[in-house]
Amino acid sequence: MSEAAVHGDGHGHDDHDHPAFLAHHFDDPEQQYDSGKLGMWLFLVTEILFFSGMFCAYALYRSIHPEVWTFASQFLNSTLGAINTGVLLFSSLTMAWGVRCAQLRQRTGLVVSLAATLGCASIFLGVKAIEYTHKWELGLLPAGTYESQFLPAAAHHGISQWLYVLSAIPAACVLGFGIWYAMTIAKGEKENSEVAGPLLVTALCYFAGVGLGLFLESGEAHGEDHGPGTHSEEHIDGHEHPGNVHEGEEGDPGHKDAHEGGGEEHSMLPGEAKVVFVSAETDGMKPLPKPGAATDKEIDQSGGAGLFFSIYYCMTGVHAVHILAGMGVLTWLLVRATRDHFNEQYFGPVDYVGLYWHIVDLIWIYLFPLLYLIK
Template sequence: MSTATADLAGGHAADGHGAHGHSADGHGADPHGHAHHPFHAHHFDSLEQQFDSGKLGTWLFLVTEILFFSGLFVAYVIYRTTHPEIFEWGHVHLNKYLGAINTAVLIFSSLTMAWAVRAAQLGQKKLLVTMLWITFACAGAFLVVKYFEYSHKFHLGLLPAGMFNPVMAEPVAGHDATGHGDAHAAGGHATGHAADSHDVIHGPPPPPGAGIFFSIYYAMTGLHAIHILGGMALIAWLAVRASKGHFGPTYFGPVDYVGLYWHLVDLIWIYLFPLLYLIH
């Protein structure tokens, strides 16, 4: 792990040097020979050592984040294996179009975040601030979509197992007795209750334990949403600091670290979307 990380950090520093000849001044090996950068902490010999430490710390933090989510992924795998029917029933009630829009929004925000890191390294203050706020706005848009998804499901009673109380379309119950499938029920519904079509659930009744699918759905997407909120706070903090001109070719660590965090949060969503929405 040490070599990989050292390579990573070293490679990064090399980029900085390549792009800007003068940045070598800020990375001097001599601990006291150069004027102190305002954000150079006293216990580091050089800004480079400070950057490497921050970067390694960030990667290790991301490892803990992955393990934090891993418990939920394991719970998902176990229940999907032992109770596949609740996933087949449940995923139909997630809106895959909204999920796809959110996926696109987050992937785009990863692009703007990466662009922000580059702008910080090049000292392009205005571009940096713009990119950070665009990333922030994408995160906000994601949460707005999530809000509409959640509230619709609350309305339908699609809640965690303990409160699971789906509001089923009446014709389903009536027509199921005659032995016809969901096609019939949906047809009956289309003629009879078109006005409420969004307020009730169509299709077959939930299998026993179906609420556990929504428990896992809320736990995973909820924990992810908390991470989006945390990311928004961090990005806003960066944007304020960027406006004050704190970042430049010799000091861009915090932008880089938050960028890594943001990519991980996006990556987790990229796993959540197919695992929860796109089941066959």
């Protein structure tokens, strides 16, 4: 595409009939599209540099205190992380599919794929809510409020109360969108119901994510009994909390209510997880500390692990804010898609939001191994 073709008709704003979607200061749809695309790529550049600050903090403190990372990253549930990665990747697929639909003017396809993307985003946030609230209960908090994992555990039953707080907004959304959807159906407003329906599903997907998270968090907690144990502590603490370990494996009637997944009742979101965790058996993985390095207990009690969780919350938190923002613009796209605003000449907004959505996915692709996997 040569420059001449791009700016083919120069300045003739008088003699050019502009389609409705073409802003007055552009000469043709392609110039408009190219401008928007370049603008979006530049915005993604700013996003990369925005996140780079946190990646820098991560690299810095990880390189200075590798033992802290070894210790603290065990508290992250890599199953949930992997599930969320898959969910985001799927949402990326649907988003890319949506761009294709917009380019081919497949209105229904676009609406469906935008709805699917929104739903996946919602599932992601639901799982994230479980992860966060679980950690808050255990005192796995930023440096200033981090609670030692070697202290006696706070008694903690069932679902974290924070989860109720976090779920209030999606619950309100379910209610609101449900009513709106019912009204649109009753009035026969097709366009509006095509917005309200997907939004209702999106809000419900949050609870699907929460359910998934609850189910898997319980599985993981169970698995952790035999999972990534902490070698150096087991001799010290292993026999200091026999009661807790015992109880952890017997199960606690207090958190029955949390169960959706049947089989794993006995170690669901255990209040004892802290203690169970540190006194766990070591087998399989052995992230051994360097000789002479601080023991886990020292790391923990010095508050070093708090630094890891500070960075964890900052990175995933800012990422989650980006997901929320993405959901906002996706909703806007959904509304416009139902009004059939997009066509072969004008699919820019879908494409730009797609780029944004993929960059959010891209950042998660790095966050997942850096935070959850690498010991």
